[in-house]
Amino acid sequence: MSDTEPTLPADPQAYVEQVMAEIADEVRLRRASGDLPPKLERELDELFLAHSPVAGRGGDLGEALRMVDAATFIDPVVPVESERAAGAVVKKGMRSLLLWYVGWITHQMSQSSSAVSRALHIVDDRLGDLERQVEVQRIPGAKVVEFPALHRPDAWWVEPAVAAVAKAPGRVLHAACGDGWLVRRIDAAGGDAYGVDPRAHLVDAAELGILDLRGEGVAEHLRAVAAAGLGGVVLTGIVDGMAGGERTQLLTAIATRLAPGGALVVHSVSRDAWEAAGAPPEADLSPGRPLRADTWCRLLGDSGYEAVAQPGPGGEDFLVTAVRSSITTPYPPSER
């Protein structure tokens, strides 16, 4: 937009790619400086949701039923106020003329709506009963299981994990992020990372003005992420104790949210470490047990990843690095 005649870069495509990289750097700097805190971005989303109809706000059945109840009665007596002198008289006359007809129709519509509302309340009651029965037999969700000797910044697997996602084609999600130490490392290596962790007290204690950390579970978070919205996902301490169904759901969600060429990195402890006397209590309280490294590679291979496992030096843990392969990708190879 300057007055001088701009020149075309020698290699326009390379220049566009350079600009994209500079934009990523710019965003990191802006975030680090607190110009656009993550909290503010979330508030913007919540502000829009406040304007959306009930079903757009999260699907609470009780709230939806209250709206149905409130909208059940359709009033045939239309308002007749008018800014013109004769307007109210004309409107009132029309209302009187049409009321028998409109009233007959709206009465049936109100009755129909009431019947639907009643049916929904019955469904709500029965669902409540069912939920109470299911609760007794419920398999608890896996806890975050952290082994202090293995989940630390100087652990052997940190460098390869960071290297696998630092050049990812989009934002990198770390779960469970704790106080954000791995998020900071990925950022420092040139990536654009953020973290989620269900242990809200850890997140609250972190430097939220600088790091983008969110106090929520990874499955809950992924539901709000757009398809192909992530360039990388790092899972540490959360998949080891998952039951099969929960693990499958998580991997399915990740597969749809990860951009083509994106990387999934899983750090897991071995079964021996899991069963050892010094393992944290959360290991006992989790419904599942860790998969072996070969099983992870097979599982991810079947899901369209190219996976490689690295065993830890002490045999206590391993790292699986997987790249989501795709026939067509919107990202040029240089951005993968």
Place this chain on the structure above:
Amino acid sequence: MSAAAGRPVAVHQFIPALNPHDATGTHTLKLRDALRAAGWRSEIFAEAIHDDLASQAYKHWMYPEHAAEGDVAIYQFTTSSAVAGYLAEQGLPLILDFHDFTAPEYFAGWEPRSVQRAAAAGEELALLAPQAVLGMAKSPFSERQLRRAGCRRTVVVPVLADYGRVTGAPDRRVAAELAALGERGGADILFVGRIVPSKAQHDLVKALWAYRRLYDARARLHLVGGTSSFEYAKALQGYVDDLGLAAAVRITGEVSDAALAAHFAAADVYLSLSAHEGFGVPLVEAMVAGVPVVTRGAGAVAETVSGAALVLAAADPAYIAAALHRACTDDRLRTALVAAGRRRAAELSGGAAAATLVDAVAGAVAR
């Protein structure tokens, strides 16, 4: 084209609704002309016909009056329609010209009628796709949808659009209004498309808010296009008001071609954050008009722009604001994007596009 010569066959088109100033309507009319030029008889049959085009088409149920042995039907698949069931019963050799449709989940919570209609469109696609002798998609993204629906033979063909409308004479009144706004300073950001949840205009507003906060406090957003989602449009207006952007966001409604040309002429950057696009005609229009494009790479967008835009993985306001800043202030980048955009637009438009389509039809008819 030669495949049509001497063949006693008519290639008729069927479409749910034929409207002027509408991408599928324009495509259908241009394809009709190209088919006729290739030597086929060709008429348009529609469930709904806009008054302005009453002389251009027949109601779909009038087809038997025009039917002849050897007829081939092209169905312009845009949304759910009674035409789908009608065609399934006719048993004609069928070519699906697939324009994609917005999946029901994008309307969930906003427009129950649209959810129902989109779900019905999915069922109609599943009904017709296995019957089709050819599925014509507008992008590899849409082609994959056609294949998943059961289409055995598919091809990607261009949209026949009137891209020249954005470089035509601009509406003087609108151009003057936009010029007056431009004199106040600040970038003019443009988006063209219906105001519906899948186009995510609320993300555009959020991005504008971030851009104004971080880079350009006087920037404006122009949202050009009508709406088919009253609830979403109402929520969008409320959001704009709550953010204090009422003076910075112009929601124009539907505009004439001349007014559209004025908007493209005044725009500093074209921004699209749609969550779903089967092709994205306005993206090509922006490239034709020489406006740099910043876009989210959802659906077929990355394939449509093919490297001639700043493509972002998600509607992250910080990224978008930074990308807008570069697109508005970096002259080398603007030059590169405009040059690449014009090249890409040339690939997608012009006489070759119609010939590609007619050749695809001829290939299917000849089998």
